[in-house]
Every structure is written in C-alpha cells, then in structure tokens.
Amino acid sequence: MANPDIGLIVCPCCDFAGAHVRQTAKGRAYIVCDDCSSQTFARGSVSDASIRRRMLPIAAVPVQPDPAPDAPPEKKPKKRTAAAVSPAPTSEPKTGGFGNWLNL
Ligand SMILES: [Zn+2]
Numbered sequence: 001m002a003n004p005d006i007g008l009i010v011c012p013c014c015d016f017a018g019a020h021v022r023q024t025a026k027g028r029a030y031i032v033c034d035d036c037s038s039q040t041f042a043r044g045s046v047s048d049a050s051i052r053r054r055m056l057p058i059a060a061v062p063v064q065p066d067p068a069p070d071a072p073p074e075k076k077p078k079k080r081t082a083a084a085v086s087p088a089p090t091s092e093p094k095t096g097g098f099g100n101w102l103n104l
Helices: 045-054 097-103
Strands: 005-009 019-023 029-032 039-041
Touching: 005 045, 029 045
Parallel strands: none
Antiparallel strands: 005 019, 019 029, 029 039
16 A cells, blocks of 8 residues: 655656655655656655655645535526416407598
8 A cells, every 4th residue: 555645745856846745664755746757765864854844744735625516507487477478469350451441
C-alpha cells in the first residue's frame, strides 16, 4: 500500500504546485510529482525538515466542497387557464354583403 499523503509542495523538478509529500516507513518525507513523475527523497534530517517546512500539511489543504448538485431548472407551472386559452371562434352568422348595404 502506498504511503499516505502528508502534504502538498511545489515540485523541485518542474514547479508543479500540487506535488504530494509522503512519508517513508522510516519516517522520512519525500515528494512525488504526478506531473513530471519525479520522486525526491529526503536522505537526512536536514532535507526531511526542509520538505516538511515547505509543504502545506494535508490537514491545512482546503477541502474542495462538493459541487452542489445541479438544481433542476425551475419549472414554471404551465397551467392552462381560461384566460390563457384563446377563445374559441364563435360561429355567429356573418352579415354583410348586399343586406348590410341596405341597413345603412
Ligand atoms: Zn514535477
């Protein structure tokens, strides 16, 4: 099983800001960079302390909040009201034509 991350640090090889700091079984810190695939091991107490001093401890890394589930778009109720429905055409007998001319 891989050693757990204990912090994040800038990769000394490629300047990737999200390189992982892990700890060996013997308690030495080392850097694993997913960007350039480098591994930088502390072989003494000075380099171990240097890595630990420069890293951002994993407890201090802000946890990205889960994105809020997309709220379904607000649905407007589509109620068919009497006002929204166009009135049915009336079938009144049309007057006009020659008879209309006579009523003037
Ligand atoms: Zn790197």
